[in-house]
Amino acid sequence: MNETIYGLIGLIFGSGISFIIFKRQTWGEIVSKNRMEWINNFREEVSKVLLPVELNIQRSNDDSIPNTDETTCSILKDGFYSKNKLLTRLNINHGANIDANQKLAELLDEYSIKNFHNLDDKWGKQVIFLTKMILEPEWRRVKKEAKGVDQK
Numbered sequence: 423m424n425e426t427i428y429g430l431i432g433l434i435f436g437s438g439i440s441f442i443i444f445k446r447q448t449w450g451e452i453v454s455k456n457r458m459e460w461i462n463n464f465r466e467e468v469s470k471v472l473l474p475v476e477l478n479i480q481r482s483n484d485d486s487i488p489n490t491d492e493t494t495c496s497i498l499k500d501g502f503y504s505k506n507k508l509l510t511r512l513n514i515n516h517g518a519n520i521d522a523n524q525k526l527a528e529l530l531d532e533y534s535i536k537n538f539h540n541l542d543d544k545w546g547k548q549v550i551f552l553t554k555m556i557l558e559p560e561w562r563r564v565k566k567e568a569k570g571v572d573q574k
Contacts, residue, residue, distance in 0.1 A: 454567045461560055464511060468553050470504035471533060473497055475541045498538070505533050512556075522555040 474497050509530055512523045529549055533541065 454564050457560060457564050457567065460511075461557055461564070464508070464553070464557060467504040467508050467511075468549060470500045471508065471530070472501075472546050472549060474501040474538070475533075475546050478539060478541065479543055479546075501533070502535075505530050518559050519556050522552050526552040526556065 474494075477494065477497060509527060512527050514520065514523045514527050526549065529545065529552065532545070
């Protein structure tokens, strides 16, 4: 009789421990995967915003690059679309890196049809710098979550 009770207690205890470990691993994998996807999407959108600026810089150095061809219009359209996606992802009111989020939002506001040709390499480098400031803490969280450290 005692053996059955001890066996049952062991089974319950072992099942509970297994469930906790499984839950922690699954949570870390899912959250890390989603956060990594968010980081990669953010990087991709920044790249799409920077591509028309880079094309504009190259055009200023090489008159043979067409100014209104179909590819250029498509790149420019994608850049404006990505700008809007980035603006909706930035949390400028609270959270980590509020200053970087606000400054990036201000830089992205300069990205307009009227002002597009005035954007230069300095503007692009500022966007990249601020993007790194925003994404670096997120990347650290991914690493913690993957280890099961930063669970809520």
